[in-house]
Amino acid sequence: AYLDGSSNMEKVMQRETESMVLRGKEELDQWLAMYVQDAQILALNKVLKGACMSGLPASARRQLTGFFEMDDGLENLFIATPDGLVLADALGGESDGSEGNNLLTIPEFKDNATRTLAGEVWVGEAVFSPDSEAMITLVTAPIRNSEEVIGILGMQVLLSDYTEKFMHTSRIGETGYLYLLDSKGICIAHHVPEIVGYDTAQNDWGRTMLA
Secondary structure (H helix, E strand, C coil), X not given: CHHHHXXXXXXXXXXXXXXXXXXXXXXXXXXXXXXXXXXXXXXXXXXXXXXXXXXXXXXXXXXXXXXHHCCCCEEEEEEECCCCEEEEECCCCCCCCCCCCEHHHCHHHHHHHHHHHCCCCEEXXXXXXXXXXXXXXXXXXXXXXXXXXEEEEXXXXXXXXXXXXXXXXXEECCCEECCEECCCCEEEECCCHHHCCXXXXXXXHHHHHHX
């Protein structure tokens, strides 16, 4: 009877874990989709498009700062030219994704810039921000004049925003919890902030999970 009960309990826990993992994936997809949609909408903004066409950033700065202040999930928000040069940002030049820097020379941002200049909306890999120790993903969308790509709209999205909004409420049993690893085994979301960025692949259990 004990073995039967133990087996049933394991099955219940397995189903609960699988359900939580599926829900976590759906929530992550929804969270990212929200920022992708926001980036696409902002890429249509007439003021930002006008700044890309004129090369004059003043009005774009005000717009970007206004949008940035409404979303505490962003580390920065910027527009860049077809050469990859950041024309205007929401922080007034206080980050790598800020005025005067070139996205094509920043390893964490280069892939996004290349793909978006080719016309793609792109969500980058989870990376350590070049500005801080925070884990971010860069979401970029092309700014177009008709069919021509005239700029890049970039959002530096804090992965801690996903953790705070979704993972803090995810529990398995009384003490279990979810965490998120990328394909390389780097922890990119965890309810204990200090663990974010930890490379699980340096341990046997981490390599087992990735196998």
